[in-house]
Amino acid sequence: MRRLAEEAIAKVQKNLGSDKAVKVLREEIDQLKQQNQDLQSRLAKLEALAAK
DSSP, X not given: OHHHHHHHHHHHHXXXXXXXXXXXXXXXXXXXXXXXXXXXXXXXXXXXXXXX
16 A cells, blocks of 8 residues: 555656646747747848838
8 A cells, every 4th residue: 555655656746747847848938939929020120121
C-alpha cells in the first residue's frame, strides 16, 4: 500500500512539473505572438513610408 502511495505521489509530482513546463511554453508563445504583431506593424509603417 505504501509503495502504491509513493508511486502515486511521484506521478503527481511529475505531472506538476510538466504542467509548469506547458505554462512556460504558452507564455513564451504569447510573447512571440506579441513580438510578431509588433514587427508586422513596424513593417507596415515602413512599407507605407517607402511607397510615398
